[in-house]
Amino acid sequence: MDLQAFLSRRVVTPEGIRSGGVLVEGETIREIVTLDQVPPSAKIVDFGDAAILPGLIDAHVHINDPGRTEWEGFETATRAAAASGFTCVVDMPLNCVPATTGVGALEAKRAAAKGRCWVDWDAWGGVVADNQQNIIRLAAAGVRGFKCFLVHPGIDEFTMVTEQQLREALPYVAQTGLPLLVHAELPNCIDAATKELEKADWTEYPTYLQSRPETAELSAIKLLISLCREYEFRLHIVHLSASEALPALRAARLEGLPVSVETCPHYLHFEAEAISRGATQFKCAPPIRGAENREQLWNALKDGTIDLVATDHSPCPPEMKRFAGGNFRTAWGGITGLSVALPVMYTETHARGFSLADIARWMAEAPAKLVGCELQKGKIAPGYDADLVVFDEASEFQVTPERLHHRHAFSPYLGEKLKGEVKATYVRGRLVFADNAFHGNPEGRELPA
Numbered sequence: 001m002d003l004q005a006f007l008s009r010r011v012v013t014p015e016g017i018r019s020g021g022v023l024v025e026g027e028t029i030r031e032i033v034t035l036d037q038v039p040p041s042a043k044i045v046d047f048g049d050a051a052i053l054p055g056l057i058d059a060h061v062h063i064n065d066p067g068r069t070e071w072e073g074f075e076t077a078t079r080a081a082a083a084s085g086f087t088c089v090v091d092m093p094l095n096c097v098p099a100t101t102g103v104g105a106l107e108a109k110r111a112a113a114k115g116r117c118w119v120d121w122d123a124w125g126g127v128v129a130d131n132q133q134n135i136i137r138l139a140a141a142g143v144r145g146f147k148c149f150l151v152h153p154g155i156d157e158f159t160m161v162t163e164q165q166l167r168e169a170l171p172y173v174a175q176t177g178l179p180l181l182v183h184a185e186l187p188n189c190i191d192a193a194t195k196e197l198e199k200a201d202w203t204e205y206p207t208y209l210q211s212r213p214e215t216a217e218l219s220a221i222k223l224l225i226s227l228c229r230e231y232e233f234r235l236h237i238v239h240l241s242a243s244e245a246l247p248a249l250r251a252a253r254l255e256g257l258p259v260s261v262e263t264c265p266h267y268l269h270f271e272a273e274a275i276s277r278g279a280t281q282f283k284c285a286p287p288i289r290g291a292e293n294r295e296q297l298w299n300a301l302k303d304g305t306i307d308l309v310a311t312d313h314s315p316c317p318p319e320m321k322r323f324a325g326g327n328f329r330t331a332w333g334g335i336t337g338l339s340v341a342l343p344v345m346y347t348e349t350h351a352r353g354f355s356l357a358d359i360a361r362w363m364a365e366a367p368a369k370l371v372g373c374e375l376q377k378g379k380i381a382p383g384y385d386a387d388l389v390v391f392d393e394a395s396e397f398q399v400t401p402e403r404l405h406h407r408h409a410f411s412p413y414l415g416e417k418l419k420g421e422v423k424a425t426y427v428r429g430r431l432v433f434a435d436n437a438f439h440g441n442p443e444g445r446e447l448p449a
């Protein structure tokens with residue numbers, strides 16, 4: 001079998017950042033060796049001062065395929081992923097048609113993905129108002145866990161769940177042992193706030209921000225924590241934005257409840273104060289909040305209250321962003337930034353004194369645990385998939401449409417000046433991306449059961 005040796009002064013391993021060579025046999029990491037131990041038979045690729053990180057895992061992507069391929073699709077989403085060092089993405093069960101709420105829909109997704117993925121992938125199943133009977137079947141068919149919404153998700157074919165409907169589903173979810181990922185905002189808080197804003201100017205970002213107050217997240221999270229205690233299922237809070245919810249989450253973890261938390265690069269990079277009138281490319285739910293809130297999210301990453309970072313890449317055609325009118329009420333909510341997530345995170349961590357090892361923990365190791373592939377992916381270690389990102393910390397660039405790679409080249413990150421650049425991405429030992437171009441064929445595959 002082919003033996004390759006990837007050399008770097010900065011290999012990010014679970015034991016720390018060190019100089020050495022990653023020996024790759026076929027699709028698998030054989031071992032990490034010092035430079036003088038590299039076997040002469042190996043094909044050597046020397047990356048010098050550029051770091052080698054484990055391939056990143058994005059546990060929260062909306063690929064929208066099959067069914068809404070005019071929004072995104074497997075080819076474009078997985079290319080954007082590879083450009084940011086992601087070697088595995090997990091697709092959300094909504095915005096595709098059919099939504100992944102039954103086994104037939106999962107099979108349709110597998111058929112759509114075949115031969116079109118540049119990185120490895122897998123799928124979350126959906127828990128909706130009336131599919132409790134499908135939960136065990138979906139688990140048996142291979143989903144990695146489930147996603148539900150406590151608030152209307154913006155499209156009609158994926159229904160939100162009320163507390164009662166969730167209670168009907170939770171015994172089945174707990175039985176599977178798989179995590180339940182929850183969009184944690186309660187509609188009553190949002191409806192009440194929105195009613196007060198009927199006459200407000202919806203082209204102003206603060207209007208939208210006020211319509212989705214922190215209490216909507218906090219009250220949802222409190223409800224979920226009590227349900228977690230009662231039903232003993234694995235609870236995962238997706239895209240946490242409100243720092244007001246952090247004390248409740250800290251307390252739940254101290255209590256020993258199986259709760260994990262994710263936030264997203266856009267909550268860690270942008271600030272509400274700087275979002276201009278009509279700039280609906282910044283609209284997402286829950287919303288981007290103020291600079292002070294952002295710093296609290298960073299503190300929570302530091303102390304471990306937040307486990308991981310996922311992109312929540314949620315694209316749509318440009319018309320749906322209503323750029324002409326700039327109305328935050330009618331524009332589609334969703335941020336596109338999959339292909340720049342790693343440089344965005346590096347830019348922010350560099351300014352705050354974190355290291356590449358922290359990024360590897362938040363964007364590879366912790367998501368692997370959530371997805372249940374932690375024995376195969378998420379680390380540079382013997383026996384693991386040879387998923388590697390080569391990252392040049394010294395490089396800087398400005399985000400242009402050519403850097404985006406997803407279907408529609410708009411994003412709130414356009415024009416941002418970022419530090420650090422992905423030089424190459426390897427999926428199971430094969431080069432798929434280097435110097436802003438793609439190599440080989442789309443040979444990504446679904447994670448094994």
Ligand SMILES: [Zn+2]
Pocket residue numbers: 060062092312314
């Ligand atoms: Zn999402």
